[in-house]
Amino acid sequence: xQQGEEDPQALSIQEGENATMNCSYKTSINNLQWYxxxxxxxxxxxxxxxxxxxxxxxxxxxxxxxxxKKSSSLLITASRAADTAxxxxxTDAWTDKLIFGxxxxxxxxx
Amino acid sequence: GAGVSQSxxxxxxxxxxxxxxxxxxxxxxxxxxWYQQALGQGPEFLTYFQNExxxxxxxxxxxxxxxxxxxxxxxxLKIQRTQQEDSAVYLCASSLQGNYGYTFGSGxxxxxx
Numbered sequence: 256x257q258q259g260e261e262d263p264q265a266l267s268i269q270e271g272e273n274a275t276m277n278c279s280y281k282t283s284i285n286n287l288q289w290y291x292x293x294x295x296x297x298x299x300x301x302x303x304x305x306x307x308x309x310x311x312x313x314x315x316x317x318x319x320x321x322x323x324k325k326s327s328s329l330l331i332t333a334s335r336a337a338d339t340a341x342x343x344x345x346t347d348a349w350t351d352k353l354i355f356g357x358x359x360x361x362x363x364x365x
Numbered sequence: 366g367a368g369v370s371q372s373x374x375x376x377x378x379x380x381x382x383x384x385x386x387x388x389x390x391x392x393x394x395x396x397x398x399w400y401q402q403a404l405g406q407g408p409e410f411l412t413y414f415q416n417e418x419x420x421x422x423x424x425x426x427x428x429x430x431x432x433x434x435x436x437x438x439x440x441x442l443k444i445q446r447t448q449q450e451d452s453a454v455y456l457c458a459s460s461l462q463g464n465y466g467y468t469f470g471s472g473x474x475x476x477x478x
Contacts, residue, residue, distance in 0.1 A: 297469030355407035
């Protein structure tokens with residue numbers, strides 16, 4: 256079973272716009288991570304946020320975490336066509352294995 | 366190598382055939398994970414190794430699925446008597462330790478006909 260649910264399931268935007276994806280999860284966590292997957296490829300780790308952190312930045316990425324609501328958001332600013340991919344959140348439930356959400360498919364049009 | 370290598374990249378199996386999928390993790394990575402990804406879904410956990418020890422196999426869907434990592438490096442996922450519902454992409458990931466940022470391979474796409 257999948258721990259997280261992302262919304263929206265799909266998102267289409269124009270280059271230069273911001274993209275926001277949300278993730279909800281079910282259990283207590285030690286950390287939450289976001290991954291990106293280009294079509295037909297493996298996943299690439301983007302960013303990790305610990306349960307005692309509320310916000311984290313990495314380049315054009317901004318992640319927030321609200322453990323009281325069991326939710327996280329990923330913001331991609333000034334999107335580019337190359338950002339087109341599926342994005343997954345993953346949580347650890349205090350174990351070594353990650354449980355992935357259902358993903359958001361992002362399409363950025365030039 | 367520089368990344369996680371999986372082979373074969375694509376595998377077509379006839380129903381009932383046995384298959385073996387290989388994962389070569391990043392050298393020195395202690396933890397190795399197998400996931401199954403159905404079309405349009407997120408990866409689903411199958412099993413996890415720390416060195417050669419299989420610490421969690423709770424995600425293996427049936428006793429037809431078997432994984433091993435005998436020397437703590439290369440791992441093989443074996444599926445016996447394949448069925449159509451086994452068709453999916455099988456992803457392998459490794460990490461230095463635990464879950465702090467997995468490195469994934471490109472996966473093996475298994476199609477059972």
